[in-house]
Amino acid sequence: MKIGIYGGTFDPPHMGHMNSAAAAMDLLELDQLFLIPAGIPPHKELPAETASAEDRYAMTALMADGMGVKKRAQVLDLEICRAGEKSYTVETLEQLRKQFPNDELWLLMGSDMLLTILDWHQAERIFELASIGAFARAYDDNLELLRRHAAALEQGYGAAVRLLSVEEITDISSTEIRNALLRGTGEEFLWTPVYGYILQHRLYGTRAELSNLSDGELRAVTQSMVKAKRIPHIKGTELEAVRLAKRWKENEADARRAAILHDCTKYFSLEEQLKICEQYDILLDNLEKVSEKLLHSKTAAALARHVFGADKEVEQAIFYHTTGRAAMSELEKIIYIADYMEPTRDFDGVDTLRALAYENLDRAILLGLEMSVTDIQSRGNIVHPNTLEAIDYYRSV
Ligand SMILES: [Fe+2]
Numbered sequence: 001m002k003i004g005i006y007g008g009t010f011d012p013p014h015m016g017h018m019n020s021a022a023a024a025m026d027l028l029e030l031d032q033l034f035l036i037p038a039g040i041p042p043h044k045e046l047p048a049e050t051a052s053a054e055d056r057y058a059m060t061a062l063m064a065d066g067m068g069v070k071k072r073a074q075v076l077d078l079e080i081c082r083a084g085e086k087s088y089t090v091e092t093l094e095q096l097r098k099q100f101p102n103d104e105l106w107l108l109m110g111s112d113m114l115l116t117i118l119d120w121h122q123a124e125r126i127f128e129l130a131s132i133g134a135f136a137r138a139y140d141d142n143l144e145l146l147r148r149h150a151a152a153l154e155q156g157y158g159a160a161v162r163l164l165s166v167e168e169i170t171d172i173s174s175t176e177i178r179n180a181l182l183r184g185t186g187e188e189f190l191w192t193p194v195y196g197y198i199l200q201h202r203l204y205g206t207r208a209e210l211s212n213l214s215d216g217e218l219r220a221v222t223q224s225m226v227k228a229k230r231i232p233h234i235k236g237t238e239l240e241a242v243r244l245a246k247r248w249k250e251n252e253a254d255a256r257r258a259a260i261l262h263d264c265t266k267y268f269s270l271e272e273q274l275k276i277c278e279q280y281d282i283l284l285d286n287l288e289k290v291s292e293k294l295l296h297s298k299t300a301a302a303l304a305r306h307v308f309g310a311d312k313e314v315e316q317a318i319f320y321h322t323t324g325r326a327a328m329s330e331l332e333k334i335i336y337i338a339d340y341m342e343p344t345r346d347f348d349g350v351d352t353l354r355a356l357a358y359e360n361l362d363r364a365i366l367l368g369l370e371m372s373v374t375d376i377q378s379r380g381n382i383v384h385p386n387t388l389e390a391i392d393y394y395r396s397v
Pocket residue numbers: 262263296297321322339
């Protein structure tokens with residue numbers, strides 16, 4: 001197996017890291033990439049406005065998840081956990097070598113690092129433990145210097161060095177990004193969920209009011225709360241909900257906010273969800289108490305209202321988006337049906353449902369509810385009473 005090892009302070013991780021990591025996976029045909037946030041890096045002091053190890057780990061995990069390579073990119077906490085000591089690359093490599101005795105290890109780094117690698121702690125041991133993949137811009141002024149340096153390392157120290165030509169290298173440092181964030185810019189250099197995480201946790205001097213975020217900020221924050229694979233569905237729901245709101249002359253802004261927020265707690269554990277229910281006095285029936293799937297609509301609704309400043313209508317639309325209920329408001333119907341048949345959904349009958357939603361919303365709701373019951377029962381699950389009541393109701397209107 002070919003394993004890439006990419007360390008850094010990741011304070012914060014940015015598009016430069018992400019593009020370089022993706023290029024390395026491609027060019028070196030890596031089977032696995034480990035992103036390793038540094039504990040206390042030996043070669044530099046951390047700036048005052050730095051994020052905690054926990055936050056840097058969480059942001060790097062969001063970046064790894066966003067690389068779209070399933071579990072092949074993963075963040076490791078082994079340097080962060082080496083608490084108190086300075087963290088040396090050679091120790092990390094020794095540790096990984098023990099764990100992967102027969103695999104090919106590739107240590108990835110920026111070209112500036114390659115030029116100073118002989119100054120690193122036990123550089124020669126590093127060359128024994130791993131091959132070096134150094135990122136270079138496709139048209140780097142220093143390319144000749146880098147090539148000569150790589151050759152010297154190979155001849156003089158037996159190192160295996162490969163220069164990785166990265167087309168889209170984002171030429172910005174984490175320091176510049178931190179300064180930009182402080183001025184209220186810099187979003188364009190960050191993977192959106194990482195930017196959302198920074199806003200939500202008010203890192204690097206950002207001072208976002210969670211109850212008063214712009215649509216873009218709210219998108220970023222909610223994307224930081226879910227797995228990357230969920231993002232296309234949430235974007236699709238937003239698109240569909242706004243389109244339906246236009247068609248049925250409902251409040252487009254409310255439809256947009258409800259859609260952006262509707263699944264924000266989808267990946268929270270049962271324990272976290274129950275905690276939110278307790279905090280906001282959400283009463284649960286027996287079915288809900290054991291089902292994250294049913295709980296997420298209630299907890300997302302609570303956070304929408306109490307953390308993100310949504311109004312009662314938006315809260316209710318999120319609250320009932322999984323089960324539906326009798327006599328739904330127009331906004332509730334729009335979110336229920338948009339969630340069900342947004343453009344990324346693909347199941348038998350979805351086109352009929354899509355067409356119907358623009359012709360007769362109540363009939364589309366009934367069809368959606370009936371399809372959902374068939375689906376739940378085919379999996380051997382119990383249908384929530386709200387859904388059954390809703391079916392009775394919409395059959396009679
Ligand atoms: Fe949902």
